[in-house]
Amino acid sequence: MVKEGAGKPRRRPTAIDVAELAGVSQSTVSRTFSNPDQISEGTRNKVIAAAEQLEYQVDTLGSRLRSSKVGVIAVVVIGREGVPEKSINPFHYALLGSICSAASEAGYDTLVSFQKNAFHGHYFERRQADGVIVIGTTDNREGWEHFRKLSASNERIACWGSPFDDMQWVRSDNAGGARMATEHLIESGYRDIVCLGATDSPQRQFLERYEGYCEAMREAGLTPVLHPIDTSLKREEQGRRGVASLLKGERPVDAIFAACDSIALGALEALDGAGKAVPGDMGVVGFDGLYASRYSHPPLTTVEPDLTKAGAALVTRIRALVDGQEAPPPRVPVSLIVRQSTR
Amino acid sequence: MVKEGAGKPRRRPTAIDVAELAGVSQSTVSRTFSNPDQISEGTRNKVIAAAEQLEYQVDTLGSRLRSSKVGVIAVVVIGREGVPEKSINPFHYALLGSICSAASEAGYDTLVSFQKNAFHGHYFERRQADGVIVIGTTDNREGWEHFRKLSASNERIACWGSPFDDMQWVRSDNAGGARMATEHLIESGYRDIVCLGATDSPQRQFLERYEGYCEAMREAGLTPVLHPIDTSLKREEQGRRGVASLLKGERPVDAIFAACDSIALGALEALDGAGKAVPGDMGVVGFDGLYASRYSHPPLTTVEPDLTKAGAALVTRIRALVDGQEAPPPRVPVSLIVRQSTR
DNA sequence: CTGAAAGCGCTTACAG
DNA sequence: CTGAAAGCGCTTACAG
Numbered sequence: 217m218v219k220e221g222a223g224k225p226r227r228r229p230t231a232i233d234v235a236e237l238a239g240v241s242q243s244t245v246s247r248t249f250s251n252p253d254q255i256s257e258g259t260r261n262k263v264i265a266a267a268e269q270l271e272y273q274v275d276t277l278g279s280r281l282r283s284s285k286v287g288v289i290a291v292v293v294i295g296r297e298g299v300p301e302k303s304i305n306p307f308h309y310a311l312l313g314s315i316c317s318a319a320s321e322a323g324y325d326t327l328v329s330f331q332k333n334a335f336h337g338h339y340f341e342r343r344q345a346d347g348v349i350v351i352g353t354t355d356n357r358e359g360w361e362h363f364r365k366l367s368a369s370n371e372r373i374a375c376w377g378s379p380f381d382d383m384q385w386v387r388s389d390n391a392g393g394a395r396m397a398t399e400h401l402i403e404s405g406y407r408d409i410v411c412l413g414a415t416d417s418p419q420r421q422f423l424e425r426y427e428g429y430c431e432a433m434r435e436a437g438l439t440p441v442l443h444p445i446d447t448s449l450k451r452e453e454q455g456r457r458g459v460a461s462l463l464k465g466e467r468p469v470d471a472i473f474a475a476c477d478s479i480a481l482g483a484l485e486a487l488d489g490a491g492k493a494v495p496g497d498m499g500v501v502g503f504d505g506l507y508a509s510r511y512s513h514p515p516l517t518t519v520e521p522d523l524t525k526a527g528a529a530l531v532t533r534i535r536a537l538v539d540g541q542e543a544p545p546p547r548v549p550v551s552l553i554v555r556q557s558t559r
Numbered sequence: 560m561v562k563e564g565a566g567k568p569r570r571r572p573t574a575i576d577v578a579e580l581a582g583v584s585q586s587t588v589s590r591t592f593s594n595p596d597q598i599s600e601g602t603r604n605k606v607i608a609a610a611e612q613l614e615y616q617v618d619t620l621g622s623r624l625r626s627s628k629v630g631v632i633a634v635v636v637i638g639r640e641g642v643p644e645k646s647i648n649p650f651h652y653a654l655l656g657s658i659c660s661a662a663s664e665a666g667y668d669t670l671v672s673f674q675k676n677a678f679h680g681h682y683f684e685r686r687q688a689d690g691v692i693v694i695g696t697t698d699n700r701e702g703w704e705h706f707r708k709l710s711a712s713n714e715r716i717a718c719w720g721s722p723f724d725d726m727q728w729v730r731s732d733n734a735g736g737a738r739m740a741t742e743h744l745i746e747s748g749y750r751d752i753v754c755l756g757a758t759d760s761p762q763r764q765f766l767e768r769y770e771g772y773c774e775a776m777r778e779a780g781l782t783p784v785l786h787p788i789d790t791s792l793k794r795e796e797q798g799r800r801g802v803a804s805l806l807k808g809e810r811p812v813d814a815i816f817a818a819c820d821s822i823a824l825g826a827l828e829a830l831d832g833a834g835k836a837v838p839g840d841m842g843v844v845g846f847d848g849l850y851a852s853r854y855s856h857p858p859l860t861t862v863e864p865d866l867t868k869a870g871a872a873l874v875t876r877i878r879a880l881v882d883g884q885e886a887p888p889p890r891v892p893v894s895l896i897v898r899q900s901t902r
Numbered sequence: 903c904t905g906a907a908a909g910c911g912c913t914t915a916c917a918g
Numbered sequence: 919c920t921g922a923a924a925g926c927g928c929t930t931a932c933a934g
Contacts (some may be wrong), residue, residue: 275910326671330663
């Protein structure tokens with residue numbers, strides 16, 4: 217720990233400095249760190265001792281330039297224009313966290329960028345990253361189009377939440393989760409269960425969730441009902457409006473399976489405002505496992521994807537693209553978290 | 560958009576390729592991108608046209624190695640051991656987002672890493688970053704000690720939430736925010752207002768918030784009361800236990816100013832469980848502006864720091880350390896968000 | 903305003 | 919197992 221600014225400018229030590237001190241060639245120093253098996257134990261120890269004495273660390277820049285290995289995964293979080301970072305769906309932040317952790321375990325750095333309207337960042341052309349993971353709101357069509365094109369011409373892009381099927385994606389077991397949620401509602405005695413969602417949304421997962429819901433309903437001899445939402449609104453507002461029109465309608469409803477937690481949170485708010493008791497008058501289940509769903513009133517029963525596995529799967533996908541490894545099937549398991557919004 | 564894997568290996572174009580096509584020297588190509596004013600307009604246009612034709616982009620690796628400018632800010636999010644990424648305080652995720660945006664606007668990439676127990680990442684020694692921004696839980700003493708030491712020997716570290724005063728920090732206007740919160744409670748008619756917090760916590764902001772609360776109380780002729788929390792517990796649990804012991808106590812209480820939102824959320828839960836009406840029997844105010852606080856029951860009145868300014872201030876701090884620029888005062892303004900947990 | 907040349911700190915065939 | 923040498927793609931004095 218040499219104090220800097222104490223007079224000595226103290227040049228960063230290089231492999232040459234270490235070589236001199238250890239009495240070996242510069243290439244031997246390099247090999248000691250990049251390919252230690254090639255070096256005899258005795259020599260290796262001398263080099264390591266010298267490196268420690270000088271506080272030497274391999275310069276990433278030199279190493280990467282020469283070896284053409286970047287060692288970086290870029291993570292792009294697609295947002296909506298005009299929406300500040302603090303309002304980004306917390307689910308995406310949590311996913312970002314698990315991606316960064318998984319990357320780190322695989323020996324990659326993560327270059328994170330939040331993009332709304334300007335999708336520049338020529339990661340490959342500028343050799344800044346070996347691969348790109350794209351996550352974020354499905355709604356920013358322009359953003360996804362951009363990465364879809366890149367994906368077509370360069371295969372090192374993996375994504376979560378893409379509206380397009382022809383990209384390298386990783387997804388929740390949406391149908392399975394929806395099925396679990398619906399079966400849970402049926403077992404709890406609800407019968408007039410409506411799905412608050414959309415089949416034509418760019419959010420393909422909404423369709424998959426609706427299908428899982430339908431299967432479970434039909435197997436129980438019940439009729440699935442889709443109550444469509446206005447996908448141009450903010451999620452919570454979709455939930456509020458959805459409930460408002462449901463309550464005005466003729467059809468009896470005793471439970472709501474919402475296509476995502478944010479919609480469910482809005483729905484809970486509207487139900488509370490309308491004086492409806494949850495879970496007594498109406499059961500509600502969401503999908504995503506947002507942090508906020510633990511503190512809603514009442515706390516929301518939801519389907520939660522295993523985010524650790526999701527992050528790992530995305531990183532694995534990139535590695536597979538980079539060096540032809542085998543990739544596991546890209547469906548991430550989910551689990552049902554039963555809270556107080558259902559009986 | 561040349562399709563890769565279509566047979567042609569297609570080498571990445573270099574400045575030499577562009578130079579050949581444009582009929583100039585390689586140095587001229589380099590200058591066109593790094594120092595365009597040095598190049599006449601005619602030459603510049605020729606070079607740019609050639610670059611576009613070849614889809615050339617400056618190779619970051621070569622450029623950085625030669626110029627010694629890394630152009631990267633590392634962001635370290637300190638977590639608690641054993642706590643998965645998805646459970647990280649959402650506040651830190653939101654702050655992370657605004658840091659990444661601010662960095663991007665200043666022309667920096669952000670290298671994000673989540674660290675719990677292993678604090679390696681020799682960003683400077685390995686020349687991976689020009690500076691490091693450290694955020695995250697104040698509770699991981701070991702983590703902060705690590706970065707404090709680094710901070711002492713290398714001055715390019717800025718932080719949010721450090722328990723130590725001798726680091727380069729950026730903070731909320733904690734005292735001012737606490738004052739606003741307390742004045743709001745007093746104006747709303749509450750009198751027996753207790754601060755649920757700690758003065759001896761490593762969370763220095765808790766002390767500052769307590770002090771702001773005290774000032775406002777004294778100015779109104781009221782006596783400040785600190786109801787201490789057990790800082791070894793999880794935040795929400797601190798809030799639950801705090802309320803439990805408050806309700807068992809002798810002292811009359813009609814409002815709680817909680818040192819942070821997570822504590823307030825736990826407190827709301829416990830009050831609900833104990834059959835206390837909020838805001839009727841008890842007013843509650845938090846601090847942080849978590850996403851979840853919008854969906855608590857009732858929605859939580861809270862003090863919210865301007866996260867966009869916080870991210871910008873941290874990045875500015877790093878830039879100041881890197882190239883001696885002037886830095887603005889590192890207090891981030893806050894605002895009071897009145898919701899339904901207060902009259 | 904432009905070019906020729908050196909060199910940033912590494913990795914990696916090649917030779918022994 | 920180790921060394922001498924070339925070269926990754928740039929930037930930047932130096933000279934004109």
